Amino acid sequence: DQQVKQNSPSLSVQEGRISILNCDYTNSMFDYFLWYKKYPAEGPTFLISISSIKDKNEDGRFTVFLNKSAKHLSLHIVPSQPGDSAVYFCAASENSGYALNFGKGTSLLVTP
């Protein structure tokens, strides 16, 4: 039962343009959402998070938007750089230190 869904397995974007990665979830108890970035042969690296009391969180080139009514979040990368090429995982958790529920990931390729 996949509670976190990333429906785009891959995305290709030109350098300098915006990358938008999408994520949907089904569990209404989720109230903490994270994005992780993963390079080959490495563990996932935390990128940015948002709690359900917010609808937007920004950190440099990365912005996460949360639409609770639609159970949808997105990660915007502006401007995209070749070093951003990686697999991006969306993850969600209920409160109180519960473990993360991950999507299947979206492979982002940023071309020069």
Added chain:
Amino acid sequence: EAGVAQSPRYKIIEKRQSVAFWCNPISGHATLYWYQQILGQGPKLLIQFQNNGVVDDSQLPKDRFSAERLKGVDSTLKIQPAKLEDSAVYLCASSSASSWGLGNEQFFGPGTRLTVL
């Protein structure tokens, strides 16, 4: 600050053999997680420890998988006997969260890639 350490990085075994993985979390992190990541999937929780106590092992196949976290620091995950479908990357993560809050993200180790032949 040293990250989460895992060993070995790679392991190849035959089915029905046993295997063990080791994890050393970030110093001071009370919470430790083991995840299984099958190719093409996201990580899936196997077990969560808070200090040396188990918080959640509902998705751990207890007939073949076991894990312990003695003294609330290092942890080992064991598979005995291994099956073909256990081929995956086993990720260890740690967190400073004793209660959840923004910023208490999980930090992952590099993982152990297990191949069962």
